[in-house]
Amino acid sequence: MFFTKNVLPLSSLNASSCKASGTLDEWLSQWSAKPCTAVRIRQVPQRALKELFFCFYIFIFMADNFLEKRMEQYRAHSSASSNNKSKDSLATLLAKNRSTRGYDASYKVRIDQLRRIVAVNNKLASARNRQPLRFRLVTADEAQKVLPFIRMGAGLKELGLPLAGTEPNAFIVVCSTIEPRNSTYVDLGISVQSMLLQAVEMGLNGLCIMDFDCDRLAGSLQLQYSPLLVVAIGKSAEKIRLVDIKENDDHSYYRENGVHYVPKVVVEDLIIE
Numbered sequence: 001m002f003f004t005k006n007v008l009p010l011s012s013l014n015a016s017s018c019k020a021s022g023t024l025d026e027w028l029s030q031w032s033a034k035p036c037t038a039v040r041i042r043q044v045p046q047r048a049l050k051e052l053f054f055c056f057y058i059f060i061f062m063a064d065n066f067l068e069k070r071m072e073q074y075r076a077h078s079s080a081s082s083n084n085k086s087k088d089s090l091a092t093l094l095a096k097n098r099s100t101r102g103y104d105a106s107y108k109v110r111i112d113q114l115r116r117i118v119a120v121n122n123k124l125a126s127a128r129n130r131q132p133l134r135f136r137l138v139t140a141d142e143a144q145k146v147l148p149f150i151r152m153g154a155g156l157k158e159l160g161l162p163l164a165g166t167e168p169n170a171f172i173v174v175c176s177t178i179e180p181r182n183s184t185y186v187d188l189g190i191s192v193q194s195m196l197l198q199a200v201e202m203g204l205n206g207l208c209i210m211d212f213d214c215d216r217l218a219g220s221l222q223l224q225y226s227p228l229l230v231v232a233i234g235k236s237a238e239k240i241r242l243v244d245i246k247e248n249d250d251h252s253y254y255r256e257n258g259v260h261y262v263p264k265v266v267v268e269d270l271i272i273e
């Protein structure tokens, strides 16, 4: 019982006590015998008082049942919607998390958005919990310090991606405080994928870029640590579709009629005996 449990002690408002006339009579007569400055209770007929209290009890019980039902509906609805949300949200984020090489130039990614994306990193696994990765945030005012040193879409060289006017204007340059070893690259993968999923959740997209001029980028941004990977971030201006393939089919991505197609090996072929 929502109301009686949360607002009124049930023991003080029990319907059976209403019917047990002795109890109520005693209580009423005690109550009406007490001096009252505002109203002369003694002058109110006891029968009218009883009826008034009975109506009050009925009202409380009706309100109680109504609120209880509403609470149950609310709990059922919120648990169902949170289940749905958590069930399809990862699938949706993963599907939307496509490597994007064309961005809406009118959309400038803000520094606070980059900070929010990088903030996922203090919740991630890291080999021996070393946490060697550091992140240099680059917004539109510094984009020219990065753009000349990165290469995008090597699989479609003839297109010269990114197309003029669709270049990314924000980047996260991931650096390592230690000489990279195998586990550093595992940390790197966990970090970058988590950041990209965060970006997608925020309505943005990104691209991992390992094809870049390390020394010139480090010099351009005056980095104190060696850069391992550049993540471009922005508002996508591309149409990208996934295509199922068998493991021995061609894996190359391609474009047709303005749509970028990305072949992905079907799950049955990913699982080995």
Ligand SMILES: Cc1cc2nc3c(=O)[nH]c(=O)nc-3n(C[C@H](O)[C@H](O)[C@H](O)COP(=O)(O)O)c2cc1C
Pocket: 097, 098, 099, 100, 101, 151, 152, 153, 154, 207, 208, 209, 210, 211, 212, 253, 262
């Ligand atoms: C470690 C890594 C490095 C990558 N480096 C580049 C790169 O330098 N330039 C580029 O255009 N894409 C790069 N990509 C993006 C891949 O080409 C892309 O993941 C692949 O085409 C599949 O597309 P999808 O990410 O939409 O599934 C990189 C991806 C990964 C995981």
